[in-house]
Amino acid sequence: MLAATLVFAAVIVFLILFDWNWFRGAVGRLASAQLNREVVIQGDLRVHPWSFSPKVEAYGVRVAQPDWAPKTGDQAGRPMAKVDRIAVQIKILPLLKGEVILPLLAVDRPDVRLLREASGRANWVFGNPNAPKKPLKLPAIQHFIINDGQLRYEDKQRDIFFNGMVSSNEQATGDGRGKFVLEGKGQLNRSPFTAMVTGGPLLNISPRRPYPFDATVDAGPTHVTAKGDITKPFDLGRFETQVSVSGPDLNRLYALTGLTLPNTPPYKISGHLSRKDERFDFQKLVGRIGDSDVSGDLFVLMGKERPYLEADLQSKRLDFDDLGSLVGAAPATGRGETASAGQKVEAGQRDATQRLLPDATLQVDRVKAMDAKVKYRALAVNAPNLPLKKVRLDLTLDKGVLTLDPIAFSFSRGDLAGKIRLDANPKVPRTDLDLRLTNAKLEDFIPIKSGGQPAIEGGVMARAKLTGYGNSVHRAASSANGQVTVVSPKGEMRQAFAELLGVNASKGLILLLSGDNRQTSVRCAVADFTVKDGIMRSNQIVADTGVVLAKGTGTIDLQNEKLDLRIEGQSKKPRLVRLFIPINIKGPFMAPKVGLDTSGAVTQGGIAAVLGTLVNPLAAIIPFVTGGGAKDADCASLVAGARGDGAPVKVTQTTPAKVKN
Incomplete structure (x- = not known):
């Protein structure tokens, strides 16, 4: 009995006096093998085992860049991440039930540099780069702290650059419960950027209950608000939220979403956004784009070679000049019209040069970066000087080939319908157009009257079948x-x-x-x-x-x-x-x-x-x-x-x- 007591006491004394730094190299090598790059703990490794919630602290952690990272420039010689201190605490008893709950996750002064090449290779992808991509999944965290974080993100594939700060903590509220706050701010493509996520107190968080949150993002003139729940904290692959998005041009959402959206006048849309793994559903979408209403549903599939978007949209009343933005034409800028500051400048240049055909450059890389299938219907159209009543567009985008088939305009009498195909894969994009006007009336298009009667009337039909080359409407027409x-x-x-x-x-x-x-x-x-x-x-x-x-x-x-x-x-x-x-x-x-x-x-x-x-x-x-x-x-x-x-x-x-x- 005495011998057993002495052995137990010796073990206790050994654990108390044990220097955990002896394991720094082993822990670093294990992490290096898992991440497929060098991981080093340059400072102390401290372990506090005597608790039902043991705690580990690592100081001076460095994660190296992959071998392919640039060897010159401002990234040369800099690690992918360096952290002054990481502290992690875990509850033992919930582990017995298969639940991971962290009472504490604290990161002091992290400096993280993320990089993606034009080929799509990214330094935050560890292990097999061809393995299926999965959404980030974190355990339930009851106290999450980021102190003085620095983040640099350079994405050459999507032409995005962000440099800013990230921090998180809990703040007191009037009811004494407190709230969690995650904040980021900096510059996104040389425009001011701020993001803030707030949620309920983390102390009582459970992986069995949804976690409510609010979020706001301001990226230049683009504004996003969201209010919803993470279904299972903190599995970011599953959430439900009500989202509102507004800005000067839907095309500018590319930096935030990675989706190739059309150029538009200023917009404001909202709807219910949900995520289930790699599928995002945006349902009951309503709002305005320019002076046109829009509603419908869409979904996006990520995790593929290219994102895939499918949408079914309609307008009760389309303002026809809003449609011109799709091909780079500035919308009307007169009294009562909606246009961004940049589009007003473009309209002024158009009027000054007396040019009709838009010369806005097609974003070829973006066209080839995703696939899509979109149906759009306008049930009524506001088109001064045109007898236009309805519009129908069926769009497909597949491997860099954009097809509008059909593109159809219904007039008071007659229809203009056909097909447009744009192939962005050649060095110089090719456009094929075949449109027919049938059963139309001259008096609808030449509204000159004499003595109350049309000066000219009768049937009219037409066809245009053209092939052109160039990365804008004007350049394609010129050839x-x-x-x-x-x-x-x-x-x-x-x-x-x-x-x-x-x-x-x-x-x-x-x-x-x-x-x-x-x-x-x-x-x-x-x-x-x-x-x-x-x-x-x-x-x-x-x-x-x-x-x-x-x-x-x-x-x-x-x-x-x-x-x-x-x-x-x-x-x-x-x-x-x-x-x-x-x-x-x-x-x-x-x-x-x-x-x-x-x-x-x-x-x-x-x-x-x-x-x-x-x-x-x-x-x-x-x-x-x-x-x-x-x-x-x-x-x-x-x-x-x-x-x-x-x-x-x-x-x-x-x-x-x-x-x-």
Whole structure:
């Protein structure tokens, strides 16, 4: 008995006097093997075993960078992490039930440097880099302290840089219970950044009860608030929260989320966000983007080679200029319109340069960084000067190829629908566009009235099939190749305007000035262009009316955004006095000028001969526009008229100096 007592006493004395620093090397080597990089404890290793909650303290802990880390620059020679002191306390009795509860986790003056290369390799990934990624999972912590933490985060893959401070502690509250506070602040991509997470007191935390929290994040002008619960503390792979997000542009959320979101006007959206492992669900999303409402559901799958987003969204009323932000166009900035400060500057530059096609650069790396499938519907549209009623977009993004199929706009009468495909994988991105306008009406797009009646009316159909190369809308248009065709198979227009297609000054001007509202038929009108290297060259521009046959030639320069068109008319009826002067339409898209060419003679040829030249072109043009399905698209009356009526009297006339009455 005495011997046993002496042995027990000797063990107690040994443990009391034992120097735990003898194990520093062994602990460092064990940690190095687990993390696959060097871990060193340079200071003391202290153990306090005589408790149901034993405590371990390590001083001067250093975790080295991986072998591939930069050997030059401001990161050279600096460890991934260095910590003045780490203190951990664990409860013994809950371990018997399989629960890990830490009464204390304290980290003094940590300096952590996180780095991810453009290839995606990251220094915070330990062990096998190809192993499935899992969300961070911490045990329940009853007292969590970070004193004077420094954090530097450089992500070359996502072009993100953060440098700031992190701290946490518990603060007293008015009810005497206290609250947990985790705070970070610094610079994110050269913009101010602050984040604060507050929660209930940690003292009574249990892994069997949800832990409530509130969070706010301000990243430059982007503001995020959240209120929810961590389902099982502190398994960060499972939580439920109500989130509100606002900012000048959804695209700026990339730094916070890693998701490639479209450019938008200022927005404010909210909804219920939940996480279950690598799946994030954002349900009952509601809010506004620009001057448009938006609602719906979406989810994101992480942990794959690329994040995957799927969404089903709709707007009860879409403000059409908000949609232009998707292709880099600044929204309208007039009174009552919503636009960020940067977008107002872009709009000013657009107006100053008189450019219509956006030149905002496509973020190619971001397009290739995720996959997506999005459905969007606008049930009503606010589009001044356009008879637009509904919008439908189905978008897929797969391995760097973005497809809109269909992209569809429903007008009061008629539809514009088709497919756009953008391949961001080549060195120079390629865009293919094929859009058709069907069953539309001219009077809806040319709302000019005379005496309460439309100045021109009738059906219209069109098709644009183009391929372009470049990383912006303007650059793709500047290199475009393909065909653009517009056809009006039959209709009516005010006779005065038909006479002016010439211009027949002796007839058209008199009718126009006198307010004569007589109508004449439009048997067929065609504008067909071949597009090569961004230049649209006319193949056929013809309008066959009851009184005048108008023909046109010219080009439309998509790169410089300029028009250069010429229209000449021939009367179908003999006139005692005729003055036919060609019309020139020249200048930038945003401000073209219409002028008369009075420089010389206009030769009046045979109408039938002119119409006859359209037989073969129409045979190719009409199927291109209609696909062979439209009943009234063959312009057959135009060709039949040429064959049946014969040619009127041919007159060659030199433009007189003055008009004689």
